[in-house]
Amino acid sequence: xxxxxxxxxxxxxxxxxxxxxxxxxxxxxxxxxxxxxxxxxxxxxxxxxxxxxxxxxxxxxxxxxxxxxxxxxxxxxxxxxxxxxxxxxxxxxxxxxxxxxxxxxxxxxxxxxxxxxxxxxxxxxxxxxxxxxxxxxxxxxxxxxxxxxxxxxxxxxxxxxxxxxxxxxxxxxxxxxxxxxxxxxxxxxxxxxxxxxxxxxxxxxxxxxxxxxxxxxxxxxxxxxxxxxxxxxxxxxxxxxxxxxxxxxxxxxxxxxxxxxxxxxxxxxxxxxxxxxxxxxxxxxxxxxxxxxxxxxxxxxxxxxxxxxxxxxxxxxxxxxxxxxxxxxxxxxxxxxxxxxxxxxxxxxxxxxxxxxxxxxxxxxxxxxxxxxxxxxxxxxxxxxxxxxxxxxxxxxxxxxxxxxxxxxxxxxxxxxxxxxxxxxxxxxxxxxxxxxxxxxxxxxxxxxxxxxxxxxxxxxxxxxxxxxxxxxxxxxxxxxxxxxxxxxxxxxxxxxxxxxxxxxxxxxxxxxxxxxxxxxxxxxxxxxxxxxxxxxxxxxxxxxxxxxxxxxxxxxxxxxxxxxxxxxxxxxxxxxxxxxxxxxxx
Amino acid sequence: xxxxxxxxxxxxxxxxxxxxxxxxxxxxxxxxxxxxxxxxxxxxxxxxxxxxxxxxxxxxxxxxxxxxxxxxxxxxxxxxxxx
Numbered sequence: 260x261x262x263x264x265x266x267x268x269x270x271x272x273x274x275x276x277x278x279x280x281x282x283x284x285x286x287x288x289x290x291x292x293x294x295x296x297x298x299x300x301x302x303x304x305x306x307x308x309x310x311x312x313x314x315x316x317x318x319x320x321x322x323x324x325x326x327x328x329x330x331x332x333x334x335x336x337x338x339x340x341x342x343x344x345x346x347x348x349x350x351x352x353x354x355x356x357x358x359x360x361x362x363x364x365x366x367x368x369x370x371x372x373x374x375x376x377x378x379x380x381x382x383x384x385x386x387x388x389x390x391x392x393x394x395x396x397x398x399x400x401x402x403x404x405x406x407x408x409x410x411x412x413x414x415x416x417x418x419x420x421x422x423x424x425x426x427x428x429x430x431x432x433x434x435x436x437x438x439x440x441x442x443x444x445x446x447x448x449x450x451x452x453x454x455x456x457x458x459x460x461x462x463x464x465x466x467x468x469x470x471x472x473x474x475x476x477x478x479x480x481x482x483x484x485x486x487x488x489x490x491x492x493x494x495x496x497x498x499x500x501x502x503x504x505x506x507x508x509x510x511x512x513x514x515x516x517x518x519x520x521x522x523x524x525x526x527x528x529x530x531x532x533x534x535x536x537x538x539x540x541x542x543x544x545x546x547x548x549x550x551x552x553x554x555x556x557x558x559x560x561x562x563x564x565x566x567x568x569x570x571x572x573x574x575x576x577x578x579x580x581x582x583x584x585x586x587x588x589x590x591x592x593x594x595x596x597x598x599x600x601x602x603x604x605x606x607x608x609x610x611x612x613x614x615x616x617x618x619x620x621x622x623x624x625x626x627x628x629x630x631x632x633x634x635x636x637x638x639x640x641x642x643x644x645x646x647x648x649x650x651x652x653x654x655x656x657x658x659x660x661x662x663x664x665x666x667x668x669x670x671x672x673x674x675x676x677x678x679x680x681x682x683x684x685x686x687x688x689x690x691x692x693x694x695x696x697x698x699x700x701x702x703x704x705x706x707x708x709x710x711x712x713x714x715x716x717x718x719x720x721x722x723x724x725x726x727x728x729x730x731x732x733x734x735x736x737x738x739x740x741x742x743x744x745x746x747x748x749x750x751x752x753x754x755x756x757x758x759x760x761x762x763x764x765x766x767x768x769x770x771x772x773x774x775x776x777x778x779x780x781x782x783x784x785x786x787x788x789x790x791x792x793x794x795x796x797x798x799x800x801x802x803x804x805x806x807x808x809x810x811x812x813x814x815x816x817x818x819x820x821x822x823x824x825x826x827x828x829x830x831x832x833x834x835x836x837x838x839x840x841x842x843x844x845x846x
Numbered sequence: 847x848x849x850x851x852x853x854x855x856x857x858x859x860x861x862x863x864x865x866x867x868x869x870x871x872x873x874x875x876x877x878x879x880x881x882x883x884x885x886x887x888x889x890x891x892x893x894x895x896x897x898x899x900x901x902x903x904x905x906x907x908x909x910x911x912x913x914x915x916x917x918x919x920x921x922x923x924x925x926x927x928x929x
Contacts, residue, residue, distance in 0.1 A: 517917050589852055721906045731914055
């Protein structure tokens with residue numbers, strides 16, 4: 260019964276066999292695996308299977324419905340293209356990490372309960388870290404460390420929320436959450452960390468651009484989009500998501516405009532695009548949820564395409580900063596053409612996939628009469644063209660010729676890019692196959708004269724502004740401080756403050772208590788008897804006529820006797836009397 | 847022997863001038879249909895003549911200027927975190 264086999268298991272078990280293949284056989288093998296998984300998903304029947312009773316929980320490893328299937332399709336389709344792209348790669352570690360990562364993303368999407376969802380969620384975080392580490396640079400190691408720490412934080416929020424939720428409801432089933440309490444909010448925070456929602460987004464532009472050429476392509480698709488899936492499934496109609504989503508769309512644009520590194524531009528544009536999807540989930544109508552799923556589908560394709568073209572440039576030139584790049588249209592025309600198709604698709608130019616998917620979300624806002632949401636999404640749409648649609652191709656392939664003559668990238672990369680570029684245009688011209696697999700039934704016509712004209716006006720004027728303001732957009736060799744400052748520099752500030760404050764208190768306490776007070780008490784307890792006794796005896800001896808050396812001699816004898824505890828009985832008795840008097844007076 | 851001349855069409859000043867003209871023409875062309883079609887307005891403002899052109903222009907200009915402004919605070923040297 261092959262139709263019932265979990266696609267996640269196919270990729271994860273398949274990953275374990277990667278080391279047994281050598282050379283090109285290995286590359287063919289990793290291309291065939293996601294293709295097989297795609298076929299497997301197409302054969303899945305709606306319903307739940309692979310239910311296992313585990314520690315008192317009913318786990319469901321395979322919950323199939325239209326929502327999980329649409330994400331399953333795009334995850335495997337993108338993996339197929341990404342492995343074609345990485346055909347040149349001779350690194351089985353990266354292939355294994357990628358398969359584990361994609362497999363566990365499928366695990367999340369098909370998980371019917373929250374325990375197995377959490378398990379795959381964490382496997383994703385760990386496996387994806389290896390795609391960053393594989394770059395083998397010091398910078399990559401640092402950002403991989405920060406990446407995993409942030410995801411552990413997110414995972415712990417999710418776990419804490421799940422524990423509370425499961426305790427309250429007594430069920431591990433993962434469906435739309437209706438109660439709004441500590442448990443569900445913690446789950447939401449855990450998911451939003453993966454969705455790269457500000458202020459918990461900085462891990463994305465920090466780490467993805469440090470990944471390998473192919474790692475960046477693969478990473479760009481799965482972590483944020485599993486989060487979008489989880490939001491669609493668990494949090495449809497949560498109004499706070501509208502606010503968060505709108506902030507993300509603008510936030511991504513502003514930072515992408517400031518950015519110099521081409522892959523960091525693309526990383527910030529992921530935040531912008533996921534913002535559209537999160538807004539769609541927040542609106543929560545059938546149309547906008549369809550829009551979120553459709554946009555995730557198309558976004559994965561054109562974003563992978565953009566990362567591929569940026570990856571080709573990095574692969575051929577070894578450079579990724581706009582200040583080092585320019586004029587590449589002369590030697591990399593195909594990379595330029597495919598990259599530009601991706602750039603047009605992300606900008607929702609009519610006849611590309613972005614146009615047919617994003618319109619669902621924006622029209623979803625219109626149907627709910629959400630004026631401000633609609634306005635922000637339109638502004639953000641114009642801004643996308645600015646930062647991703649024009650800025651990326653312009654500064655990399657045109658602008659000032661920096662004398663780089665790398666030549667066209669290798670064939671497998673071009674084939675993969677050509678395949679995705681075809682999909683971008685195909686889904687833009689003929690969106691019906693996509694609309695048919697969306698979670699809810701679609702009655703929508705993206706191509707009306709008004710809609711196309713409005714979009715063309717928005718975009719062409721946006722392009723005009725870009726070139727009019729070109730001087731202001733000139734690239735500089737700078738980075739922009741983002742919220743990762745708090746754990747990168749903030750950590751040092753924290754250390755400094757703690758060093759000065761706590762160690763200061765420590766030093767003060769040492770001086771006053773350990774050295775001062777303890778010494779004082781020590782001296783008192785050692786010399787106390789002598790001081791008290793002599794304090795009484797010296798006046799007595801003086802009165803009885805002892806003077807000068809004689810008195811001195813008596814004092815010395817008494818002191819020695821007291822310190823060694825061999826005082827004559829008389830003196831001992833006198834001392835005891837003195838103490839009794841003191842005690843009596845004090846009490 | 848001289849090498850084959852490189853394809854440098856987009857570096858030539860006359861090309862750039864042509865592209866500027868093309869850009870202006872496209873911008874005007876997109877506004878022309880507003881004379882003939884009566885756009886259904888959902889919120890009122892979106893029915894106005896050339897609304898989306900104006901929105902595109904203003905929002906992009908504001909986004910760029912705002913990012914320039916915020917850059918004064920946020921931009922720093924590339925080795926900032928290595929120091």
